[in-house]
Amino acid sequence: LSAPSANSSRxxxxxxxxAAGGGLVLAMTLPAFxxxxxxxxxxxxxxxxxxxxxAADNSITVIVDRSExxxxxxxALPMLLAEELEIDLARINVVAAxxxxxxxxxxxxxxxxxxxxxVQDAWEKLRIAGATARTMLIAAAAQAWRxxxxxCHARNGMVASAHGKSFxxxxxxxxxxxxxxxxxxxxxxxxxxxxxxTSAPRLDTPGKVDGSAEFGLDVKLPGMLYAALAQCxxxxxxxxxxxxxxxxxxxxxxxxxxxxxxxxxxxDHFWQALQARDALRITWxxxxxxxxxxxxxxxxxxxxxxxNQGLVARKDGDAAAALKSAQRTLxxxxxxxxxxxxxxEPMNCTADVKADRCDxxxxxxxxxxxxxxxAAAAGLKPNQVNVNTTLLGGGFGRRLDVDFVPAAVAASKAxxxxxxxxxxxxxxxxxxxxxxxxxxxxxAGFDAAGRLAAWKMHIISPSITARFxxxxxxxxxxxxxxxxNYPYAVPNFLLTYTRKEIGIDVGYMRSVSHAPNCFVxxxxxxxLAAAASKSPLDLRLELLARKPRHAAVLKLAAQRAGWGHAxxxxxxxxxxxxxxxxxxxxxxxxxxNGGVLKVHKxxxxxxxxxxxxxxxxxxxxxxxxVFGLSAALWGEVTxxxxxxxxxxxxxxxxxxxxxxxxLDVHLLDSDAPPGGIGEPAVALVAPAICNAxxxxxxxxxxxxPIAAHTLG
Amino acid sequence: MARITVNNQRLDVDAAPDTPLLWVLRxxxxxxxxxxGCGMALCGACTVHVDGVAMRSCxxxxxxxxxxxxxxxxxxxxxxTHPVQRAWIELDVPQCGYCQSGQxxxxxxxxxxxxxxxxxxxxxxxxxxxxxxxTYLRIRKAIHRATELLPPPDPQS
Numbered sequence: 082l083s084a085p086s087a088n089s090s091r092x093x094x095x096x097x098x099x100a101a102g103g104g105l106v107l108a109m110t111l112p113a114f115x116x117x118x119x120x121x122x123x124x125x126x127x128x129x130x131x132x133x134x135x136a137a138d139n140s141i142t143v144i145v146d147r148s149e150x151x152x153x154x155x156x157a158l159p160m161l162l163a164e165e166l167e168i169d170l171a172r173i174n175v176v177a178a179x180x181x182x183x184x185x186x187x188x189x190x191x192x193x194x195x196x197x198x199x200v201q202d203a204w205e206k207l208r209i210a211g212a213t214a215r216t217m218l219i220a221a222a223a224q225a226w227r228x229x230x231x232x233c234h235a236r237n238g239m240v241a242s243a244h245g246k247s248f249x250x251x252x253x254x255x256x257x258x259x260x261x262x263x264x265x266x267x268x269x270x271x272x273x274x275x276x277x278x279t280s281a282p283r284l285d286t287p288g289k290v291d292g293s294a295e296f297g298l299d300v301k302l303p304g305m306l307y308a309a310l311a312q313c314x315x316x317x318x319x320x321x322x323x324x325x326x327x328x329x330x331x332x333x334x335x336x337x338x339x340x341x342x343x344x345x346x347x348x349d350h351f352w353q354a355l356q357a358r359d360a361l362r363i364t365w366x367x368x369x370x371x372x373x374x375x376x377x378x379x380x381x382x383x384x385x386x387x388x389n390q391g392l393v394a395r396k397d398g399d400a401a402a403a404l405k406s407a408q409r410t411l412x413x414x415x416x417x418x419x420x421x422x423x424x425x426e427p428m429n430c431t432a433d434v435k436a437d438r439c440d441x442x443x444x445x446x447x448x449x450x451x452x453x454x455x456a457a458a459a460g461l462k463p464n465q466v467n468v469n470t471t472l473l474g475g476g477f478g479r480r481l482d483v484d485f486v487p488a489a490v491a492a493s494k495a496x497x498x499x500x501x502x503x504x505x506x507x508x509x510x511x512x513x514x515x516x517x518x519x520x521x522x523x524x525a526g527f528d529a530a531g532r533l534a535a536w537k538m539h540i541i542s543p544s545i546t547a548r549f550x551x552x553x554x555x556x557x558x559x560x561x562x563x564x565x566n567y568p569y570a571v572p573n574f575l576l577t578y579t580r581k582e583i584g585i586d587v588g589y590m591r592s593v594s595h596a597p598n599c600f601v602x603x604x605x606x607x608x609l610a611a612a613a614s615k616s617p618l619d620l621r622l623e624l625l626a627r628k629p630r631h632a633a634v635l636k637l638a639a640q641r642a643g644w645g646h647a648x649x650x651x652x653x654x655x656x657x658x659x660x661x662x663x664x665x666x667x668x669x670x671x672x673x674n675g676g677v678l679k680v681h682k683x684x685x686x687x688x689x690x691x692x693x694x695x696x697x698x699x700x701x702x703x704x705x706x707v708f709g710l711s712a713a714l715w716g717e718v719t720x721x722x723x724x725x726x727x728x729x730x731x732x733x734x735x736x737x738x739x740x741x742x743x744l745d746v747h748l749l750d751s752d753a754p755p756g757g758i759g760e761p762a763v764a765l766v767a768p769a770i771c772n773a774x775x776x777x778x779x780x781x782x783x784x785x786p787i788a789a790h791t792l793g
Numbered sequence: 794m795a796r797i798t799v800n801n802q803r804l805d806v807d808a809a810p811d812t813p814l815l816w817v818l819r820x821x822x823x824x825x826x827x828x829x830g831c832g833m834a835l836c837g838a839c840t841v842h843v844d845g846v847a848m849r850s851c852x853x854x855x856x857x858x859x860x861x862x863x864x865x866x867x868x869x870x871x872x873x874t875h876p877v878q879r880a881w882i883e884l885d886v887p888q889c890g891y892c893q894s895g896q897x898x899x900x901x902x903x904x905x906x907x908x909x910x911x912x913x914x915x916x917x918x919x920x921x922x923x924x925x926x927x928t929y930l931r932i933r934k935a936i937h938r939a940t941e942l943l944p945p946p947d948p949q950s
Contacts (some may be wrong), residue, residue: 289890292826292866299825352816425891475892623809707927730835739916
C-alpha cells in the first residue's frame with residue numbers, strides 16, 4: 082500500500098554523466114534538498130564551474146562538497162560563493178557533490194568532511210569560484226552589449242551596464258559558461274563583505290522543521306526492500322553457523338545471506354526484517370576478544386607504558402635532566418575511557434546494485450571511501466559507483482567510517498533490488514568505532530627559582546590512523562596532535578607516544594586528540610598551580626607571555642565568569658586551548674554538596690578568526706559544550722567478554738534539556754583567517770569542570786567520567 | 794488490513810498488528826519525517842500526537858490505534874506555519890536536524906496544554922527528547938517565542 086505523502090515525489094536522481102579530463106564536466110539532474118521544489122529538471126543554463134549552476138530560469142544551484150551534519154556547511158559554504166557572485170543567499174539551492182577530483186578537501190587530502198576545516202578549505206576556493214563566475218557573467222553581458230566589461234557591474238543576480246540595461250544571470254548563463262575562465266580574480270576585502278560575517282538564516286532549516294529533510298534513513302526508491310543485520314556480539318567475532326529456518330518463513334522475508342559484516346535479513350519492510358533477524362539462530366565464533374574487558378585494556382596500556390618510552394613526538398631542551406635537577410617534581414597518571422559517538426540517526430545505507438553500476442545513498446563524511454567500499458562489495462570498479470550523499474543525522478566522526486556500507490551493497494546485489502539496511506540503536510551502540518582509550522603519564526618539575534622547568538608527557542593508546550589510513554607513514558597517531566601543540570612556555574618539554582592496540586577498532590570522535598589531551602594538560606596545569614601555591618589563572622598567564630591570542634581569551638573568560646568572585650557555595654575551574662586554529666577558554670561554575678555535583682554555568686570565550694556566520698558559530702560552540710558535558714559527566718563504554726555493555730540511551734546517558742547549565746558563549750571579532758568551530762569547544766568542558774571540582778573539594782579527578790568518582 | 798487516521802486522512806495499512814506506528818508511518822505510508830532513534834521510547838525522535846497527546850510511535854503497536862487520530866510532523870501544518878515551526882525557523886534551531894521532528898511535536902503538544910510554560914516546565918516537558926547536537930537552549934528560546942506567535946485565545950472558550 083502506498084498513501085499520499087508530502088514527500089512521495091521528492092526523490093530525484095543525480096546522474097554523473099562524465100567526469101572528463103582535468104576539468105569537471107557535469108551533466109546533472111541535481112536533486113535539491115530540504116523540501117524545496119525538485120520535481121523539474123533545471124532549465125537550460127550553464128554550469129559555470131564545479132560548484133555553480135545557473136539555469137535559464139534564474140535558479141541557482143550550489144554544489145557543496147562537504148557533508149552537512151549539523152555544522153552548517155550547507156549555509157556557510159554557499160555564503161562564501163554568494164558573497165562574490167553577488168546573489169541573494171536565500172535563492173540558492175544546495176546539492177551534495179558527487180565523488181570528484183574538484184571536491185577533494187585539500188587540507189585533508191581526500192573528499193573528507195572532518196578536522197573542522199570545511200570553511201578553512203573553502204575560504205578562498207569558493208570565493209574565487211564565485212568571483213570567477215561573476216566575471217564570466219559580466220563578460221557575457223559586455224559581449225552582448227559590445228561594451229567594456231569594466232562598464233558593467235553585477236548585483237543581486239543581475240548584470241547592469243552603465244547605460245541602464247540589464248540581464249539576469251539566467252539570461253547570461255549559457256553564454257557565460259563558454260567564456261574564457263579568468264585568472265587571478267580579485268577578492269573583496271573584509272570591509273566590502275555584505276554577507277560574510279552576518280548571521281544569515283540557515284538554508285537547511287525549513288526542511289528540518291517540516292519532516293521533508295532527507296537523511297539516509299529516509300531514502301525511498303521504487304521497489305526498495307529493507308534489511309536488518311546480525312553482527313557478532315563479541316567485537317571482531319563472526320558467525321560459525323547460521324540456522325535461518327525460522328526466519329525464512331516469516332512474513333515478508335525475501336532472503337537471508339551471510340556477509341563479511343554479519344548475517345543480513347532482507348524483507349519487504351524493516352519491522353519484518355528486524356523480527357526475522359531476531360529469530361535467527363546463530364552460533365558465533367567470538368574470536369580473539371572472547372576475554373577482553375576494561376581491566377584487560379587498562380592492564381595492556383599500563384604494561385606498554387612500562388615497557389616502552391615511546392616515540393618522540395616533540396622535544397625541546399632536555400626534560401629528563403631538568404626533572405632530575407628540579408627543586409620540586411610532580412607526577413600523575415591520567416586515563417581516558419572508550420566513548421561511543423551515538424549519533425541520533427543510527428548507521429544505515431541504501432544501495433541499488435545493477436550489473437554495471439551501483440547507486441549508493443548514504444550519510445557519509447567520506448564519499449570516496451564509501452565508493453570504494455561499495456565497489457568492492459558489488460564487484461564493480463569505483464567509477465561505477467555513484468555516491469549520493471544525504472543529510473547526516475549527526476556525524477561526530479562516526480561517519481568517517483564506512484563499515485555499514487558493504488552489507489547493504491551485498492544485500493542489494495543478492496536480491497537484485499534496491500535495499501535500505503538499517504542498524505538498530507543497539508547495533509549502533511555495540512558496534513561503534515569507539516573513541517580510543519588513552520593512558521597519559523605526566524611529570525613536571527619546578528626549578529629552584531620556582532619556574533616551570535620541565536614537562537614530560539607519555540601517551541599510550543591504540544592508533545586510529547593506522548586502521549583509517551594504513552598506507553600512511555606518520556608513526557604518530559592523531560591522538561597526540563594536541564599535546565604536541567602544548568602552549569605554555571617551558572624550556573624542557575618531552576612528548577612521547579606508544580602505540581598499543583587493544584584488539585578492537587577505534588575511530589575518530591569529535592575533538593579527536595584535543596578532548597583527551599586538553600583534559601590531561603589543563604588538569605595537570607592545575608595540579609602544578611596547586612603545588613606552586615599559585616592561582617591557576619596566574620600560573621597560566623605567566624607562561625603565555627608569547628601567546629597573545631591564548632592569553633586574551635583566557636583573561637576575558639576569567640573576567641566574564643567572575644574569577645576570584647564566585648558566588649557563595651560555587652567554585653570555578655578553567656581550561657584553555659588552541660585547537661583547529663581556534664582559541665578558546667572556558668570557565669565552569671560548579672557546586673558540590675553532599676557529594677552531588679551540579680554544573681551551574683559554563684563561560685566560553687572563542688577567537689576563531691574571521692567568522693562566516695556568527696549564529697552558526699555560536700550554535701556549534703553550544704553544541705560542543707553539551708557534547709563535552711555528556712562525555713565528562715557520564716561518557717564511558719565498558720566491555721566484558723569482548724562485548725559492549727551499553728546498548729541504548731538508558732545505559733549510555735546523554736545530556737537532556739533539564740540538565741543543561743547556563744551557557745555564556747562570547748565570540749571575539751577577528752581579522753585572522755577562519756579557524757574550525759565544529760569540534761574544539763568539546764575538549765575544554767571536562768578539565769574546566771574537574772578543575773572546579775578540585776576548587777570545591779580538593780579532590781583531583783584523573784580519569785573520566787566524573788560519575789565514576791565519589792565526590793563526597 | 795488495519796485502518797488508521799493520520800493527518801486527518803483515513804488510510805488502510807497492510808501490516809502486522811504488532812508493527813510499531815513508527816514503521817507503519819515510515820515504510821508503509823512513506824511519511825519519513827518521524828524518525829527512528831532508539832526503539833524503546835528513550836529518545837523522543839519518533840514523537841507524534843495521538844488524539845493530541847505526544848506519544849512515542851516506536852513502541853505503539855498498530856493494533857492500539859484503531860479509532861485514534863495520529864498527527865505527524867507532516868501534518869502539523871501544511872506550510873511550516875505552526876507557531877512552533879515558525880519559531881524554530883526564526884531562531885535557526887536545528888543543527889543536524891534528525892531529532893527536530895520529535896522536538897517540534899513535543900513542543901507543540903506542550904503548548905497545547907500549557908500556552909505559557911516556564912523554563913522549568915519546558916525542561917520537564919522536553920526531557921524525553923534527546924538532541925545529540927545540543928540545541929536545547931535554542932529549543933527553550935524557540936518555545937518561548939512560539940508562545941508569542943500562538944493565536945490569541947478564543948474568547949468563546
